[in-house]
Amino acid sequence: MTQEPKKFHVKNLRYTVRSAQEKDAKSLSELRLQIDGETENLDRETGEAYIDAIGFKQIISEDTRSASNLFLVVEVNEKIVGFSRCEGIKLKRTSHKVEFGVCVLRDYWGYGIGKNLLGESVRWADSNDIKKMTLHVLETNDKAITLYKKYGFEVEGFLKKDKFLSDGNYYNTIVMGRFKHEDTSC
Template structure:
């Protein structure tokens, strides 16, 4: 699916959020690799599950044709600084839901990029009949958990000792969901 580009400003940082295009593929490959090396909040260590330019081109093309997937990028000064994806699937029993994931370069944390990408994703989901957004977040990522709760995500469960981090300890993963289903 596609959304129109929107522009934002925060603390002298001007950025735009738009649907990813095939031309972004090589930059996305580099961006994901860098983000994975900057934080332990994500599932991967730097270089794991690497997606090359061709892989990103395929994902972007498939998401554009899908009714329940959305791939967004954030750009400032002609440079990609973040991406988010709502990854749906074609199964009838779960077509009503999509999983949200996001990555923002560390130097751009705190400017509202993630918040605005989440908001754009929620607006897209609501406008396109997506009934449930899901996500996974590391228990220690309290800022992200607080943000998700502000956007009406609820804790649905805990995956105990799900992640093994560089400090040698195991951490829980929090499963969260936002429902657009009216009982």
């Protein structure tokens, strides 16, 4: 599904959150590879589960056609610096929910980009009859956990010793979910 672009101005940085387009595929492939090398908060190390431009074109095409998927990018001066996806599930018993994921270049942390990607995704989900959003977050990513809680996500459980990081230690993954509450008042 697509969404109208929205402009933001945070700490002297102007950026646009918009739906991904097939022309973004090459940039997204390069961006994902770079971001994977900048943080251990994500599942992948640099080069793992690599998606080339053709793969991203296919994902963008499928997400654009699907009412239960949303692929957003953040653009600063015509350069993509981050993205998020909400991926729905086609199985009837779980078709009410989507899984949210986000990543932003380290140089652009602190400008509300992740917050605004999340906010736009939550608004999209709430207005498109998505009942539940889920996500996974590394237990040490306190800023992300605090942000998710502000948007109504709750801790649903832990995947114990789920990630093995470069310091030689295992870390838990927190499973969080946000259920859209229907207004039943008259």
